[in-house]
Amino acid sequence: MWHRAGPDGDPDEGRAVFDRLGVRLRHARDYRFGIRTAPTDVFRFVREGLRLRRSRPDVLWLNRPEFLPWGRVVSFVSGVPLAVHLHHAPNYRRLGPFAGGRTRYLAVSAAMARAWTAVGAPPDRVDVVPNGVDTAAFPAATPASTRRARAALGLDQDRPVVLYYGRLTRSKGVLALLEAWGRVHASARVLVGPGTPPAPAPVLVLAGALYPQDAPAVHRAIAALPEGSVVVVPERDDVVPLLHAADVVVAPSIEPEGFGRVVVEAMSTGRPVVAAASGGTAEILSGEWTRFTVDPTETAALADKVLEALHAAGTEPGLADRCRAWVRDRYGRERHVAALLRALEAHAKH
Numbered sequence: 001m002w003h004r005a006g007p008d009g010d011p012d013e014g015r016a017v018f019d020r021l022g023v024r025l026r027h028a029r030d031y032r033f034g035i036r037t038a039p040t041d042v043f044r045f046v047r048e049g050l051r052l053r054r055s056r057p058d059v060l061w062l063n064r065p066e067f068l069p070w071g072r073v074v075s076f077v078s079g080v081p082l083a084v085h086l087h088h089a090p091n092y093r094r095l096g097p098f099a100g101g102r103t104r105y106l107a108v109s110a111a112m113a114r115a116w117t118a119v120g121a122p123p124d125r126v127d128v129v130p131n132g133v134d135t136a137a138f139p140a141a142t143p144a145s146t147r148r149a150r151a152a153l154g155l156d157q158d159r160p161v162v163l164y165y166g167r168l169t170r171s172k173g174v175l176a177l178l179e180a181w182g183r184v185h186a187s188a189r190v191l192v193g194p195g196t197p198p199a200p201a202p203v204l205v206l207a208g209a210l211y212p213q214d215a216p217a218v219h220r221a222i223a224a225l226p227e228g229s230v231v232v233v234p235e236r237d238d239v240v241p242l243l244h245a246a247d248v249v250v251a252p253s254i255e256p257e258g259f260g261r262v263v264v265e266a267m268s269t270g271r272p273v274v275a276a277a278s279g280g281t282a283e284i285l286s287g288e289w290t291r292f293t294v295d296p297t298e299t300a301a302l303a304d305k306v307l308e309a310l311h312a313a314g315t316e317p318g319l320a321d322r323c324r325a326w327v328r329d330r331y332g333r334e335r336h337v338a339a340l341l342r343a344l345e346a347h348a349k350h
Helices: 015-021 038-055 067-076 110-118 141-152 174-187 215-223 238-245 261-268 279-284 287-292 299-315 319-330 333-348
Strands: 059-061 080-088 101-109 126-130 159-167 202-209 232-233 250-251 272-278
Touching: 015 202, 059 067, 059 232, 067 080, 080 110, 080 333, 101 110, 101 238, 101 333, 110 126, 110 279, 141 238, 159 174, 159 238, 174 202, 174 215, 202 238, 215 319, 250 261, 250 299, 261 272, 261 279, 272 279, 272 287, 272 299, 287 299, 287 319, 299 319, 319 333
Parallel strands: 059 080, 080 101, 101 126, 159 202, 159 250, 202 232, 250 272
Antiparallel strands: none
16 A cells, blocks of 8 residues: 655554554655646656556555546556545546546445546446445444433433534535524424423534634524533544434535435434435435435524434434444445455456
8 A cells, every 4th residue: 555644744644553454555655736747747657657567456546536647647657457436526627638548436426426427537437336334333322321421521411412523614514504503492392202391402512623714603603592502522533422422413514425424423323314415415315314314505494304303313213223224234344345345356357
């Protein structure tokens, strides 16, 4: 595996996990390509292609599609077929000459396949290989784990909890969610069963990075809501306690997601998810789960879906088990790895 230093320049960042797996890492040079620097960039790529040819791999798997020019030149020079993993929206208006060659595209969703074919990826060279999740790393919540997680976050044990985790930006739908939250909190009629009184008013937990350009709008939106109705916690790597503290997770991205990692992580723990009815999240939430999809720009509808999901979480027997089974059977790690290996092996033999 070719490996570059992280943003802080540490050449060993992230290396430990590969060492444990016995994967040999080689230092990779600069992948970037620019119009003004094209001659020197291409010369550098040619040298990398010659270097790769000496290694004699079966296939070159490029996980960063923004570096497609690098991949195409290196593939051509080395004679090694190129597989480009399409995790996100296109970086180019038109792929042009970079679309051809011995190149196969692996899209994480049908939505990403359509987006990349629209800018020039040949449709007959695009395969859909959905991402997967290690369900053992996102275990089912238990009453005990929920109590512990809520206590650690300082949340009342009896209040319904709705979780958003990810970047706290407009494009991720956070402002739309905060606008909808005013309606959710005002309704406060999340029944736990027929004829029972309303449960305590729910609380929204926002967990993620807040950048300077988004902070003023997010702070204003929170300040406009009742005190204590929103809790903001810092970004964290271990999100399992957050998921176990929640009753429902919301992924209201206005910019369509390439896949929808949050959805499968949350459902793996048994939590229903309200998500955008677009992009990869809409593909994950098919079948019975389409009832929890919504246009997040319609904030009244978003609020209604959150209330519906909270009600379902408290009243539908087996909902958590069905969430977990849905992810295990369609997006489990073993299924993903098998599909990915089939695609890479088929391209290597092409």
